[in-house]
Structures are given as structure tokens and as C-alpha cells.
Amino acid sequence: MTDSIAAFFAMGGYAFYVWPSLGLTAVVMVGLLWSSWRGLRSAEGTLESLRAAPTPQGTEASGRPE
Amino acid sequence: MTRLACILGREFRLAQRHGMDSVLVVVFFVLAVVLFPFGVGPEPNILARIAAGVLWVAALFATMLGLERLFQADYEDGSLELLMLTPLPLEGVVLAKVAAHWLTTGLPLLIAAPLLAAILNMNVAGFLVLILALLLGTPTLSLIGTVGAALVLGSRRGGILLSLLVLPLYIPVLIFGVSAVDAAIGGFGVRAQLLILGAFLLASLALCPWAAAAALRQALE
Amino acid sequence: MHRFANPNRFMQISGALLPWTAASTVLLVAAGLYLGLFRAPPDYQQGESVRIMYVHVPTSWMAMFCYTFLAGSAAVGLIWKHPLADLSAKAAAPIGACFTLLALATGSLWGKPMWGTWWEWDARLTSVLVLFFLYLGYIALVNAFDDPTRGVRAGSILALVGFVNVPIIKFSVDWWNTLHQPASVFRMDGPTIHTSMLIPLLLMGVGFTTYFFWVWMLRVRTEIVAGKIRAHRRRQVQRAPVDFAGDGRAVSTEG
Known part of the structure; x- marks a missing residue:
């Protein structure tokens, strides 16, 4: 059993190429997904807080464009 | 037509007044080419082998x-x-x-190229084809470049961004330009490469003014 | 067309579709990987290194698909002025760039054991490399303007110019490559691909496509929300006009 698991990981000697390929693909795709998800969450949060906050009166307003 | 002539006249007069710009372009061209013997060594055979590529780049x-x-x-x-x-x-x-740009940039390059080709020890057989290929290629470069210039108007870091946009689009012209010269040196036919360069020029003449105008309208909205 | 022009409509539809695309992606990719890694046989020529094919080929397909999608969105935006079209293109670009990078990287990792080299200036590799630069150029241009609307519009023009250029690049690089004949390249297609390999490959391809739509929807939604934020802030400034106090702080002049 352990023999075939070891054989699987060895990938016929090509492990050095196969696993980084699969790994890199996974990292990049998951990373992009996570980053996009985070961006959406953060934008939604900002919108929520803008809608919840009352119109500023005499408070410091940010002059920076979006 | 007279309106076009008017605008052309304006561009040429402006270019004339800034004649220094042409000189600067040629000086840069010469410097860039001269760097290569320093970089790869002065051995004539190597320089001759890379001459066409270096000149085009x-x-x-x-x-x-x-x-x-x-x-x-x-x-x-x-x-x-x-x-x-x-x-x-x-x-x-x-x-x-585009016409003004080519006259101040492409044409001086065309004139300087044979001299630099001689410095790089390029095979004599390639000289005429080099000029022909540059004659067909440099207006295309101006046309494509104009689209890029219009796109980056008003952006941050216009210059370096322009390079990033325009260089990948230049690659086909580069490939066939160098191929034409190398073919001439090797004694093969150059008709195909020159015809393709001509095709690129015609296609750019048709498409680039439209694309650049669209980009300018975006910029001025 | 106009039914879908409303951004809120898009928010509704994408909100409903998101869980489905997510689930489809996970299931399809898992199935594809399982079949590809555990059930499919090793290649009789390439041995176990053929496993890389199950990521390399789908990422390459997606690299091309994303650019076509990007250019199509740009065209819709420029011709029909569909309000979401430019955002669609902007959202697709980073996904396409990632897939292209993966295609290049996995191809390189596959090429080393098979061809003996990490890189080869063959037509396909070179034109994919240029495609990568086109993606980067688009992303750089779109983000180079303070006004995001201007950015996506300029980007759409660039996307179409690039799209015209992609076949030209492919053709010219092909020519260039055949003229300066490089070292001989092993052909990848031994026997015609067997079903046991084809099925996981297709599963991965479809799975990556649903992944694309998953991430694309998230990104378009983000763009729509960002637009609402900007509109909100503009209204805020209009409603509560600001001036600058003596020390340089911006203060509301109301109340």
C-alpha cells in the first residue's frame, strides 16, 4: 500500500515537474479566486458603511477621488 | 483636401521648428546601435550576423x-x-x-541606417533591402504608435505604458523586416517579406487612423 | 440586450448563479483531476509527465478563450455602448493573464523533461508569450487613469487592436520560426488521444470555464459596487460642499 502511494508521489520520476505544475495551478487559481472574493467583500463593506452613515456635517471629508 | 493640406502644413511647420527632435532621434538610434559592439564584442562575423536584428530593434x-x-x-x-x-x-x-511623425522620425532613421549597417559589418547584399524594408516598415510603426499615443493621453506614466502597449504590436513588422534583410543576404527571394510588409502598411493605413481617432474622442470626452 | 443592461439585473442574476458555478467548478475539476491522476494511464512515450497535460492544456485553452471573451466584450461596449460590457472586459483580463502565465509555466515544466529545455522559441510558445504581454498591457492601461471609466474605454480600444493583431502575431511568428529552423522538437501527439485521457481533459476544460465565470461574476459585481461607491461619494460632496480650513483640512461648509 505504502509502495503504491510512494509510487504515486514519485510520478515515474517526473515528480519534480508534475507536482509543481499542479501545485502552481492550484495556488494561482485559488489565489485569484480568493483575491476576487476579498475585493468584492471589501467593496460591499464600504458601500454598506457609506449608506449607513448620515450625511457629514462639519466633519472632515476626504477629498481624494475614487 | 485643402483642409487636410492645412493641417499637414501645420504639422510640418511645427516639426520644422522643433528640428532638434529629429536630430535627437537619430542620435539615439546611432547610440543604441553602437552599444552592441561594446556589448557583444567587435568580432565582425558576429556583428554581421546580428546586424539586421540590431538595426530593426x-x-x-x-x-x-x-x-x-x-x-x-x-x-x-x-x-x-x-x-x-x-x-x-x-x-x-x-x-x-502620422505623416509629420514619420518625416521627423522614420525618414531620418532610413537615412542613418545604411551607415550604421556598414559599421556593423552587414553584408552588402542586404543594404538595398534594408532600406526598402524600413521604408515600408517605419510608416507602419508610426501608425501603430499613434494609436498607442492616443490611448495613453492623460494617463499616469504615459511614456513607459506606451512602450508596453506598442512593442508587442510591433513584433510582426520586426519579424518580417529582419527576415527580408536576412533573406537578401542569404541569396533567397525577398518578394514575399516585402509584400507582407506592404500589406501591414496598407492594413495599418486603413485601421489605425480610425482606432486612434476613437481613442482621441475618449480622451476628450 | 437592454434587459441585461441594468447593473442591478446583473447583480440579481449573478447572485443566483454564483453558488451553481462554484459547485460546478469544484465538482468538475475534482472529477477531472481524479480521473486524470488516478484512473488515466501514463502515456506510453512520456510516462507520468503526461499528467501535466491535465492542467497545461486547459489553461492554454482558457488563455485563448479569455482573450476572445475580453475582445468580444470590448466590441459590444464600443459598438452597442452596453454599460456593463467594458466592465466585463476589465473583469476578464486578470483571469486571462493568470491562465496565460500558468500555460507558460506548466508548459515549461512539461517541456524540460520532454524536450530537454525550459524554453523554445517555437511559434506557439512565442505567440503565447506575446499574448501574455497583451494582457499585461491591457491591465496596465485600464489602471493608468484616475477616472476608471476612461480607463476601461481606452482598454476596450486596445483590446480590439490587440485582437486583430493576435492572428497576425501567430502567423508572423510561425513564419519566423520556420525560416530560422530551431532544434528538432518532439511532437506531442503520439497516438490519437484515448478516451481515458480525453474525458478528464474535457472535464478540466469545462471546469476551468465555469471557474472563469465564477471569478468573472465576482469581479464584475465588484466593479458595479465600486461604481456605486463612487456615485455615493460624488453625491456626498455635492450635498455637503466642502471647503478648506486654514490648516488645509477639508471641512463641510454646511450647518
């Missing part, structure tokens, strides 16, 4: 240098908006700009 970079200023001055002082309002279509204005 240097021509690409030199062409790109003049692109940033193409619309910038007019954009900043409002002349571009006035040009948009003339009865002449914006595409015509773009063509006038």
Missing part, C-alpha cells in the same frame, strides 16, 4: 521615443479639442500627425 525603440509627444502638447493647450471641431474628420488629423 533600435529603429523600433527610436520610433517609440517620439510617440509620447505626438498629441501631448495639443492635448494640454486645448488645440486638440479645436482640431476635433474642424469639418475635417479626426482620422484626417491623425493621418497628418
Whole structure:
């Protein structure tokens, strides 16, 4: 059993190429997904807080464009 | 037609007044080419082998240098908006700009190229084809570059961004330009490469003014 | 067309579709990987290194698909002025760039054991490399303007110019490559691909496509929300006009 698991990981000697390929693909795709998800969450949060906050009166307003 | 001639005249007069710009482009071209013997060593055979490629790549970079200023001055002082309002279509204005750019950049490169080819010990058989290929290729470079210049108007870091946009689009012209010269040196036919360069030129003449005008309209909205 | 022009409509539809695309992606990719890694046989020529094919080929397909999608969105935006079209293009670009990078990287990792080299200036590799630069150029241009609307519009023009250029690049690089004949390249297609390999490959391809739509929807939604934020802030400034106090702080002049 352990023999075939070891054989699987060895990938016929090509492990050095196969696993980084699969790994890199996974990292990049998951990373992009996570980053996009985070961006959406953060934008939604900002919108929520803008809608919840009352119109500023005499408070410091940010002059920076979006 | 007279309106186009008017705009052309304006561009040429402006280019004439800034004659220094042409000189700078040629000086850059010469410098860039001269760097290579320092970089790869002065051995004549190696230089002859890479001559065509080096000349074309240097021509690409030199062409790109003049692109940033193409619309910038007019954009900043409002002349571009006035040009948009003339009865002449914006595409015509773009063509006038391209013509002026080529006269101040492409043509000087064309003149300087044979001298530099000699410095790089390029095989004599390639000289005429080099000039022909540059004659067909440099206007295409100006045309494609004009689209890039129009796109980056008003952006941050216009210059370096322009390079990033335009260089991948230059690659086909580069490939066939060098191929033509190498084919001539090798004694093969050059008709195909020159015809393709001509095709690129015609296609750019048809498409680029339209694309650049669209980009200018975006910039001025 | 106009039914879908409303951004809120898009928010509704994408909100409903998101869980489905997510689930489809996970299931399809898992199935594809399982079949590809555990059930499919090793290649009789390439041995176990053929496993890389199950990521390399789908990422390459997606690299091309994303650019076509990007250019199509740009065209819709420029011709029909569909309000979401430019945002669609902007959202697709980073996904396409990632897939292209993966295609290049996995191809390189596959090429080393098979061809003996990490890189080869063959037509396909070179044109994919240029495609990568086109993606980067688009992303750089779109983000180079303070006004995001201007950025996406300029980007759409660039996307179409690039799209015209992609076949030209492919053709010219092909020519260039055949003229300066490089070292001989092993052909990848031994026997015609067997079903046991084809099925996981297709599963991965479809799975990556649903992944694309998953991430694309998230990104378009983000763009729509960002637009609402900007509109909100503009209204805020209009409603509560600001001026600058003596020390340089911006203060509301109301109340």
C-alpha cells in the first residue's frame, strides 16, 4: 500500500515537474479566486458603511477621488 | 483636401521648428546601435550576423521615443479639442500627425541606417533591402504608435505604458523586416517579406487612423 | 440586450448563479483531476509527465478563450455602448493573464523533461508569450487613469487592436520560426488521444470555464459596487460642499 502511494508521489520520476505544475495551478487559481472574493467583500463593506452613515456635517471629508 | 493640406502644413511647420527632435532621434538610434559592439564584442562575423536584428530593434525603440509627444502638447493647450471641431474628420488629423511623425522620425532613421549597417559589418547584399524594408516598415510603426499615443493621453506614466502597449504590436513588422534583410543576404527571394510588409502598411493605413481617432474622442470626452 | 443592461439585473442574476458555478467548478475539476491522476494511464512515450497535460492544456485553452471573451466584450461596449460590457472586459483580463502565465509555466515544466529545455522559441510558445504581454498591457492601461471609466474605454480600444493583431502575431511568428529552423522538437501527439485521457481533459476544460465565470461574476459585481461607491461619494460632496480650513483640512461648509 505504502509502495503504491510512494509510487504515486514519485510520478515515474517526473515528480519534480508534475507536482509543481499542479501545485502552481492550484495556488494561482485559488489565489485569484480568493483575491476576487476579498475585493468584492471589501467593496460591499464600504458601500454598506457609506449608506449607513448620515450625511457629514462639519466633519472632515476626504477629498481624494475614487 | 485643402483642409487636410492645412493641417499637414501645420504639422510640418511645427516639426520644422522643433528640428532638434529629429536630430535627437537619430542620435539615439546611432547610440543604441553602437552599444552592441561594446556589448557583444567587435568580432565582425558576429556583428554581421546580428546586424539586421540590431538595426530593426533600435529603429523600433527610436520610433517609440517620439510617440509620447505626438498629441501631448495639443492635448494640454486645448488645440486638440479645436482640431476635433474642424469639418475635417479626426482620422484626417491623425493621418497628418502620422505623416509629420514619420518625416521627423522614420525618414531620418532610413537615412542613418545604411551607415550604421556598414559599421556593423552587414553584408552588402542586404543594404538595398534594408532600406526598402524600413521604408515600408517605419510608416507602419508610426501608425501603430499613434494609436498607442492616443490611448495613453492623460494617463499616469504615459511614456513607459506606451512602450508596453506598442512593442508587442510591433513584433510582426520586426519579424518580417529582419527576415527580408536576412533573406537578401542569404541569396533567397525577398518578394514575399516585402509584400507582407506592404500589406501591414496598407492594413495599418486603413485601421489605425480610425482606432486612434476613437481613442482621441475618449480622451476628450 | 437592454434587459441585461441594468447593473442591478446583473447583480440579481449573478447572485443566483454564483453558488451553481462554484459547485460546478469544484465538482468538475475534482472529477477531472481524479480521473486524470488516478484512473488515466501514463502515456506510453512520456510516462507520468503526461499528467501535466491535465492542467497545461486547459489553461492554454482558457488563455485563448479569455482573450476572445475580453475582445468580444470590448466590441459590444464600443459598438452597442452596453454599460456593463467594458466592465466585463476589465473583469476578464486578470483571469486571462493568470491562465496565460500558468500555460507558460506548466508548459515549461512539461517541456524540460520532454524536450530537454525550459524554453523554445517555437511559434506557439512565442505567440503565447506575446499574448501574455497583451494582457499585461491591457491591465496596465485600464489602471493608468484616475477616472476608471476612461480607463476601461481606452482598454476596450486596445483590446480590439490587440485582437486583430493576435492572428497576425501567430502567423508572423510561425513564419519566423520556420525560416530560422530551431532544434528538432518532439511532437506531442503520439497516438490519437484515448478516451481515458480525453474525458478528464474535457472535464478540466469545462471546469476551468465555469471557474472563469465564477471569478468573472465576482469581479464584475465588484466593479458595479465600486461604481456605486463612487456615485455615493460624488453625491456626498455635492450635498455637503466642502471647503478648506486654514490648516488645509477639508471641512463641510454646511450647518
